[in-house]
Amino acid sequence: MFEIEAQSGDVRIKGDIDYEEKAAFEIRVQATDKGPVTMSGHTKLLIEVLDINDNPPDVTVTSLLSPVEENAGKGTVIALVMVSDPDSGKNGAVRVRLASSSPFKLQSSFQNYYSLALDGVLDRENVTEYSITVIAEDEGSPPMSRAKVIQVQVSDVNDNAPRFPNSVVYAYLPENSKLGSIISTVRASDADIMENAQITYSLLQSSVTGSPVSALFKVNSLTGEIESMKSFNYEDIKTFEFKVQATDSGVPPLSSNVTVNVFILDENDNSPGILAPYSELGSVNTENIPYSADVGYFVAKIRAVDADSGYNALLSYHISEPKGNNLFRIGTSSGEIRTKRRMSDNDLKTHPLVILVCDNGEPSLSATVSIDVVVVESAGDDKTTFRHAPIKEESFSDLNLYLLIAIVCVSVIFLLSLISLMAVKCHRTDRSLGRYSAPMVTTHPDGSWSYSKSAQQYDVCFNSDTLKSDVVVFPAPFPPADAELISINGGDTFTRTQTLPNKEKMQLSNA
Incomplete structure (x- = not known):
């Protein structure tokens, strides 16, 4: 690891020194002279290795729970994470974090140990697998870091019921069709996987025209094909409905229904009937x-x-x-x-x-x-009574209806016009009559009477002879110069019209 210069005594590094392997060295040094009698001296050299930030943190994952069920509760521990750094001091102090947002979080258990826990809701139908990146970074200068990717798979649970594309299916079946005719196919989908997505089809029990629906139709449990079990007659039944249920194989099983409306199509299987x-x-x-x-x-x-x-x-x-x-x-x-x-x-x-x-x-x-x-030849030659065209109340056509409406409208307009004309005429007559006073007849004690109208007044006098009376008619004042004598013989009725100066006429009679 070290070497020493024989003459100068300089100690130099000979090999690689790693603080993490050995932090200190103890070296014994001997110095020898060259006298006739060789003498030597000894000393101990202590070398302390100073640490530098040359090691990134290490991340270790243990107790990984994968896959995790999509219905796992919040706080469920997914994995244990341990971090370490062989450096010392700040070079060995490590901070841990997740690289991106996810429904997970890191919780510190104790020094250099962390737990990866669920912090949200999982849905396998949206995300089937998560790649969680754990980053560990020391506090050295410059800092060093290391990332660890944890793969967490989400397992399926039966949380989705089968779904039909439409809530109602319309099927059309010609009448007199053969038994076993396929009238329609219903298909449902399930967002789950494996057993949770395996669907079986069945008929919901109900009755159609008094018969159970299972006696009229059957559905293929795997394909959803609906077959007829009998031949239908359009003249007997035209439409009916029933329900088909789709059930998955999950635990517990989930299901949904679809309504099937069947319309029987008419075929020309009836000849005309003469009435x-x-x-x-x-x-x-x-x-x-x-x-x-x-x-x-x-x-x-x-x-x-x-x-x-x-x-x-x-x-x-x-x-x-x-x-x-x-x-x-x-x-x-x-x-x-x-x-x-x-x-x-x-x-x-x-x-x-x-x-x-x-x-x-x-x-x-x-x-x-x-x-x-x-x-x-004629009605007399044959005793048979001729039959006329039958009179039958038939429904009006559109043209007849329009004609009837037009006639009614014209009649109403004519009546309204006539009533309006009569009202106007009566109003004018009332105004004309209002200008004159009503006629008045006055009887006097001596047997005479007076007739007055408007501004004219006529006096009539009778004598005591009932067989012959003279009526003198003249306008007031009395006597007028143009008065005329009218004689009425008793027992006979005689009427004489006298034209008066005011152009009015009056009739007198001895009844």
């Missing part, structure tokens, strides 16, 4: 029309219904036989049979017609009805 009074595939129906029937004369109306829906129930009417008939026509949508022209002597007396009723399905289904149209 009374006509019958299909039965006896021939007879209708009578007069020989003098005009063009467009109503003969009969064929009515039919179809149990299907939509286009499958859209019916059209056609004359199937005789082909090329030019005497009758039928409304394609209304089913009304009318004449196309007037009768001629060359026409038959009986016209057999075969009416074909077709729906609009694919393939189209149809029904037929036979009608014999008999031409009669």
Whole structure:
């Protein structure tokens, strides 16, 4: 480790000196002279090694708990950390910290020992593994440091229930489908892993139209495919719903539900049905029309219904036989049979017609009805009472509804106008009458009476002879120069109208 200069006695370092290996040395030195008789002397050399900051701190991790469950509580100890520095003094004083923020913290247990503990909430679905960097730094000059990375894995717990993409699933199944037809597939996902994410599907018990849902459908427990267990008829049931449950394999198991709405799609599996009074595939129906029937004369109306829906129930009417008939026509949508022209002597007396009723399905289904149209000369020649077009309350079309609204509006406007006109006229009449005083008749003790109107006054005098009375009519004051004598013979009623100077007329009678 050391060497000494033989002549000068200088002691020099020969090897590497490490304070951490040996902090002091004790060297014995001998000095010898060169006399005839050699003599020597001895001394002890003590060498103390001074420490320098040449060693970084050391970090040791023990008792690592990995993986840690994601539902671990706050304060759970994950690992024990021990730090050391072989230097001395400040060079060996170490400070410990975490490099970045994380749901963990370091707690000092005792000198140079620390515990790594949980300081937050773990969620494996967000972070599956943490890389925790522990930095140890001494207080030397310059300081030295060392980092230690601790890998902590988060283990899964069953804290997530299966989830469906939608809360309601719509499925469509044509009627008369075969048994085992797949109507829909439901799929759920689970954010957990392994057993906690293994999902099985099942039907929740319920009833549909009085039958348990398990008798109508079944669901594949692994794939979620829903199969029909029977054939459905649109005319019996059109829609229904049930629930499918998804359950994971965790402990404890978690589950969620989805509602399945099944709509039965109509197929064209029903032929049109002819309504009374006509019958299909039965006896021939007879209708009578007069020989003098005009063009467009109503003969009969064929009515039919179809149990299907939509286009499958859209019916059209056609004359199937005789082909090329030019005497009758039928409304394609209304089913009304009318004449196309007037009768001629060359026409038959009986016209057999075969009416074909077709729906609009694919393939189209149809029904037929036979009608014999008999031409009669007049109502007296045939005792059969002619049947007129059936009167039926039908729902108004949009055009009829608009027409009715327009008629009502016009009628209301006309009535309001008429009432307003009468009110104005009455008001004017009241104002005109207000200018004149009401007529007044006054009877006097001597048998005479007076008639006064407005500013005019007329006196009438009678004598004691009841068989003949003279009535003198004149305007006041009395006597007027233009007074006129009116004679009324007793027993007879006589009326005389006298034109007065004020242009007014009066009638007198002896009743």
